Amino acid sequence: MPPSGTAVAPGTLYLVPTPLDFGCHTRLDLRDALPAATIDIAAGLTHWIAENAKSARAFLKRVHAVRALAVPLQQQQIVELPRDWHKHGDPVAGADAQARALLAPAQQGHAIGLISEAGMPAIADPGAAIVRAAHALGIPVVPLTGPVSLMLALAASGCQGQHFAFVGYLPQGAAERAARLRELEATAHRLRQTQVFIETPYRNAALLQAALQALQPDTRLALACGLGLPTQAVHAARVADWRRQPPTLPLHLPAVFVLGT
Structure with missing residues (x-):
């Protein structure tokens, strides 16, 4: 715990890709879809911003089958992107303020994973406002390797x-x-x-x-x-x-x- 008044270094925003099998009957072995380094980082995260919380939890179960999660699934902090971002895209009124609020844990020093239902977040999926706000707040942004x-x-x-x-x-x-x-x-x-x-x-x-x-x-x-x-x-x-x-x-x-x- 830093002394009172000491600035806390912001946590990193990781853009975490997921397998492209969402909604399909066939599920891949996660190790065939994602590099080990991406799985390792995902397993170490405890805070998430998700397109859909249910699919994020399903992904974390798959991660846990390969690498033990840093904290149990029930203790993972998962918040969803606003629903209106799904239909209208991120540049809706108030998106920047909403994004900054969702990034509060990163400003407190926690690393956060941004995740979509399939593939790379913020590409053909909502999330770009989160990335823009992270840059504005001085939060490091790291895209992880995976399928697009x-x-x-x-x-x-x-x-x-x-x-x-x-x-x-x-x-x-x-x-x-x-x-x-x-x-x-x-x-x-x-x-x-x-x-x-x-x-x-x-x-x-x-x-x-x-x-x-x-x-x-x-x-x-x-x-x-x-x-x-x-x-x-x-x-x-x-x-x-x-x-x-x-x-x-x-x-x-x-x-x-x-x-x-």
Whole structure:
């Protein structure tokens, strides 16, 4: 305990990646999904900021099966990100003040893990406001090594990997979705900028069919399903080839779509 009036060094904010098998029937051995160093750091943490507390506890159970947790699961301090960040993203009114409040343990010297349900937090998931606030407060930010589905899909797509954009989810309405696909295609051809997007698994098949109907025959389309799982599948081809010889893919699994030239 430092003497009264002595400044406490802030704890580190660790960005803790998780396996990409969230929501899937198949669960990987954690050692096949994450490096030992990442598992070791996760096991040593006692404070967490989570996209979802239930999935964070499930992850910590998997960590404990490999490395003993620093404190029992029941004593882990887990707080959830605000729900409105999930739907609207982090830049909502009051996000900075909320983020600073969640980082209070770090200002008291505790290391904190930021965790999402799958993959790297703050990428295609909420959490960027936490990272921004940490930098503003002088809290060290350390991203740990682990899977990032967007980068894995892009690398496996054969599309331009030096100029790309992640555009999130597409509209659900058929007309709006088709218009958005054609807009992304035009951008990809005009700028030679690969477009990366995602959908909830139960809409993957509908999005694939919409893409094959809306896109030009020479546009390149890649679909990466179940990345990191034993059943993962990646198919990349011109739209004309997709139409001529449709592959069998596990579309019920989480997937990343990549559109390019």
